[in-house]
Amino acid sequence: MKKFLVILLTLAFSLALVAHEVSIGKEFMDSYDPDGDGETEKGFYLNQLRLGFSGEDYALSMDFTDYFQHQFKVPDDIKLKAAWKSFDMYGYADFIVGYDTYEFGRLTTSLASKNMSIYQLYVPQSNWMLKLKGDVSMLDWTLYYPYDTAVTKDLGGQMGFNMKNGRLGVSILARDVMENQGGRWIDYAADLEYRLPNIAKLAGQVYQIDDGNDNTDDMDFYVIANYCPGFELPPLFGRNNPNFGVLDGVFKPYLGYATMRDTAGDGMGENVTFVGLNLETRKNAFWKLEYMMSSVDGVDDRLALQIGYHF
Numbered sequence: 031m032k033k034f035l036v037i038l039l040t041l042a043f044s045l046a047l048v049a050h051e052v053s054i055g056k057e058f059m060d061s062y063d064p065d066g067d068g069e070t071e072k073g074f075y076l077n078q079l080r081l082g083f084s085g086e087d088y089a090l091s092m093d094f095t096d097y098f099q100h101q102f103k104v105p106d107d108i109k110l111k112a113a114w115k116s117f118d119m120y121g122y123a124d125f126i127v128g129y130d131t132y133e134f135g136r137l138t139t140s141l142a143s144k145n146m147s148i149y150q151l152y153v154p155q156s157n158w159m160l161k162l163k164g165d166v167s168m169l170d171w172t173l174y175y176p177y178d179t180a181v182t183k184d185l186g187g188q189m190g191f192n193m194k195n196g197r198l199g200v201s202i203l204a205r206d207v208m209e210n211q212g213g214r215w216i217d218y219a220a221d222l223e224y225r226l227p228n229i230a231k232l233a234g235q236v237y238q239i240d241d242g243n244d245n246t247d248d249m250d251f252y253v254i255a256n257y258c259p260g261f262e263l264p265p266l267f268g269r270n271n272p273n274f275g276v277l278d279g280v281f282k283p284y285l286g287y288a289t290m291r292d293t294a295g296d297g298m299g300e301n302v303t304f305v306g307l308n309l310e311t312r313k314n315a316f317w318k319l320e321y322m323m324s325s326v327d328g329v330d331d332r333l334a335l336q337i338g339y340h341f
Contacts, residue, residue, distance in 0.1 A: 077336065078142045080111065087116040089130075111156065123164030131156045133163075133172040133188040134201045135235050136221035143340040146284050148320040149304045151252055152237065154203075157184070168192045196224035205240070215240035231258040238297070246295040252288035256308070279311035301325045315339045 076098055082091040089112045096107035114128025131138045132154035137145070140153045157176035164171060169191060176184045186203035203217040219237035226232070234253040241248055260280035285305045292299025306320030317337040324331075 078338065080141065082112075087118075087124075089114055114161075119162075119164075123162050126159075126161035126163060129156060129158050130161065130174075132159075132176065132184075132186055132203065133161075133174060134186060134203050134217065135219045135237055136199060136223060136233060141340075142336060142338050143316055146254060146256055146282070146308055147286055147304060147306060148318050148334050148336045149286065149288070149302060149322055151254065151286075151288060152235065152250070193224075195227065196222065198222050201237075215242060225258060228259050229257075230255050241295060243295060246291075247297045247299075250289045250291070250297045252286065254284060254286035254288075256282045256284035258282065277309075277311075278313070279309050282308045282310075284308060 076095060079094040079098060080091060081094070083089070084091075091111040091113075093109040093111050096109065110129055112128075112130055114126050114130045117125045117127075119125050134154040135152060137151055137153050139145075140150060142148075145151070159174050159176040161172060161174040163173075169189060171190075172188045174186050176186070184203060184205050186201070188199060188201040190197050190199040199219075199221045201217075201219040201221070205215045205217065217237070217239050219235055221233075221235040221237075223231070223233045232253070232255045234251065236249065236251040238249045260282040262280060263277055283306070287301065287303050289298040289301045291297055302322055302324045304320055304322040306318055308316070308318045310316050315338065317335065320332075320334050320336070322332040322334070
């Protein structure tokens, strides 16, 4: 086991040297159960460790978080996050083959470095798929056919209308369209991003994820806003000298509200409200400080700090 670990760490380090993105995140939590024994404790824990390679027509991303969180007990906890290749269809569209996230809603990655908040807003699942993607004037569109070795066969699409200061998107996903047992569930979403110049960026999404139970409500939504111009600390020790490295960047305050299913399975049955400060430094590091309140009984308010680095 030790030999395997040494080989794994050597491989991970070697890959990190040539990776286009290495995202490492640590988060402080006051109610985290690190070993699964039912007892929570305070402190920092690893919340994301990823290696990524990407270009205009390809991407490969691996997630090592679970492997290192669980004390190296399960070697197959290294997760594939993306592995696809794109082919140009004579300028009319791109044909994409491989493992990727469903194009459903405004967020298609759970990377801590790519999201404003610590609280994870809805990100769709991933799968092996065939995808066709293009744009015409102010419209962009995507059709995709996810496929796995089980009986599940999905079919989805997304269309976006690009405005001067934002984008309006609609998504639809038909799940189990080739299932003989009568699955065929329909999920849909509408999302909006709009920027008020020099004031704020507003974003939100309304989405329905069908759980196959006609007796429950399936709709949820979230909204999040941030002060998009951000602010910087004044230069220290003269105009031409930078601030301290960990504070030399753009601070963006943000506020969000998201609903979720309750214990009965009804959408919008519970909710969370969160407010935070996001700092992206000039040295590719980031940190976020966030206070979150939940409507779920027995869940205390949370004050969390997330720090990370990416190339």
